Each structure stands twice: as structure tokens, then as C-alpha cells.
Amino acid sequence: MKKSTKESGLLARRSSATQGSRPQLSIIGVGRLGTALGLALKDTGYEIEVVVAKHSASARRAARLAGTDTLWLTSRQLGRLNSREYNRLDRSQLILIATPDDAIAMVARQLAALFKSQKPRPRPANNAFSDCRIAIHVSGALSSEALQPLRSGGFAIASLHPLVSISDAFSDAKVFRQVFFCIEGDASAARVARSIVRDLGGKSLTIAPTSKALYHAAAVLASGHMLALFDMALEMLRHCGLSPRRARQALLPLVKSTLANLSANEPAQALTGSFARGDIETIKRHLEAMKSQNLREALAAYILLGRRSLSLAEDHSGKHAVDEIARILSRTGKASVNR
């Protein structure tokens, strides 16, 4: 397969990166996050022993970037390793699982069965990294309990979720700097997870395992759903005659300035626009415009988020304006449901 320019650049840069001072690592699931995380860790000196993906092309591509000596396997091969392949996996002090969430429990069972059926390799006595094997998954929604079969097999387990959006497996290692990573799990595995975060220049936060689904829903709202909202705004500008490209170009500086305001202030202070000013007539015009174009999803989102904007604006919009806008939103919301 022909290498992209970005991939060739990464190969050249990473071949001169620090080598050898960090633990050996294997990664199961080398898609967007698994590859980006693996390569960033490699930059700080981790050695990548084995990479596994569902398809051979993904695994091969990740191995090519990870190191001249990295072994690649498909998930099917993982179920029937020869002794050379098993030894490579067994040498890893750390196994990172970055498959889709729904595959994590199955991978944990697969690995547990694999290690159970083989004699354990004695750990070096001077192993400063950890005195047992560590398995960590990177899902935001699942707790470390998803790796329970591995704990029964003598692993310490944790989850390590970066609050960052990686849409490109070839992302620069810098993408993890200053990023918060949510960590929970067994003490020794959580310690290893925190040292990974330090190596990447990130920051750690901890939540209870029972809160992970809610925590992840918050992340989806702030990131993925923000894009869904943006896409609705693009649709509205298409109705105004702008091409999708032009509409994106036009809206991006607005979004960036909003994020800059948010970096400096709490949401209530960062809020600008019709709701912050209490512009009753303008808000009526917005609602009418969306109704007239039959933009039902946008109208529903506008009303829902408008209520929240209104509560943010309460302190600096007059009470009359806030009450009146709340009534208008409610009336329009009911009317659009009944249509």
C-alpha cells in the first residue's frame, strides 16, 4: 500500500525518537486513538511489542509506524498464537486495549484465556514499572470492570480515557498535551496510568467507576454533539444560499471566538447574543424563520438550548425579558410538537 505524505513524515520523525527507557507495551485496537496514543508513547520511549487490529491492513500500518521490530496480528490470529508470537505479547508489561467499546469485554476474555493456557513468564525482580501485568482500556463509558476476566488472570486493571477528540490516527503527539485523562481502577494499574499521562504531558482526574457513563455522556455532549449542532447551523446557512464549504468557513471564527470567551470566563459570562441581551423580538424572528423553512430539528434544538441560555442570562437580562422569552419558547415548542 502506498504511504501518505503524513505517514512518511511520521516514520522519519519517529525513527529518531527516544528509545528504550520506558516499558514494553502491546496495543489491541490500533484505530484512531490506539495508533495516536501508541505513537505518542513511542515518542517518549515506550517500546511497542505487538499491535492487533481486526483487519490485517490496519495492523500492518500501525506496526510500520510503531517500530521496525513491532509484530502485527489480526484479532483472529490473537486466538491462535504460535510460541514466538505468544512470547512477544508476554514480554509486554502493559497491554492497552483501544478497540470499540463493544469489543472490550470480548478482548479481555480472549486475552485471559490466552494467558491462562500458557505458563507465566517470571517478572524481572528489578522491574521498576510494576510487579504484575497491567491491562488498561481507553473507553470513556466503561469502567475498568470490563477487564474483570484479566484481573482473575493476575492482571491489575484500569481505565484511562483521554478527554480529547482524535479523528486522525496520525495525529501529532502534542495532541495529548494539557489534555485531562480520566483514570480509575486497581491501585497499581492506576499508578501506571498516571505515569503514562505524565509522560504524555497530560493531566489526570479520577471519578467513581459508577459515574463513568454519565461522565462520558458529558464528553459526548461537549464534543460530538457540538459537531451535530454545528451541522444543523450549516444546514440553516444552506437555506440562506451558502455552500457547505463557505458556511463552515464563515461559522468557524464565530465558534473559535466563543471558545476563547469560554477559556477566559464561566459560561454565564461568556454568553453573548440574543439571549444574553434579552432581545425578545429577534428571538421571535428566529423561531418564525425556522418554522417557515420547516427546520424541525433545528427548531427543537434552538428551543431546548434556548431555555438553558435563558437560565445563564438570568443575572444580566431583565426579569421581564427572561419571563417573556421563556413563554415564547414554551408556546412555540408545544405548537411544533402538535403539528
Ligand SMILES: NC(=O)c1ccc[n+]([C@@H]2O[C@H](COP(=O)([O-])OP(=O)(O)OC[C@H]3O[C@@H](n4cnc5c(N)ncnc54)[C@H](OP(=O)(O)O)[C@@H]3O)[C@@H](O)[C@H]2O)c1
Ligand atoms: N477517537 C477518539 O477521539 C477517542 C477519544 C477517547 C477515547 N476513545 C476510545 O478509544 C477506543 C477506540 O476508539 P477509536 O475512535 O480509536 O475507534 P476506531 O478508530 O474505530 O479503532 C478501533 C480499532 O479497534 C480494532 N478492533 C475492532 N475490533 C477488534 C477486536 N475484536 N480485536 C482487536 N482489534 C479490534 C479496529 O480494527 P480495524 O482497524 O482493522 O477495523 C480498529 O483498529 C474506544 O473505546 C473509544 O471510546 C476514542
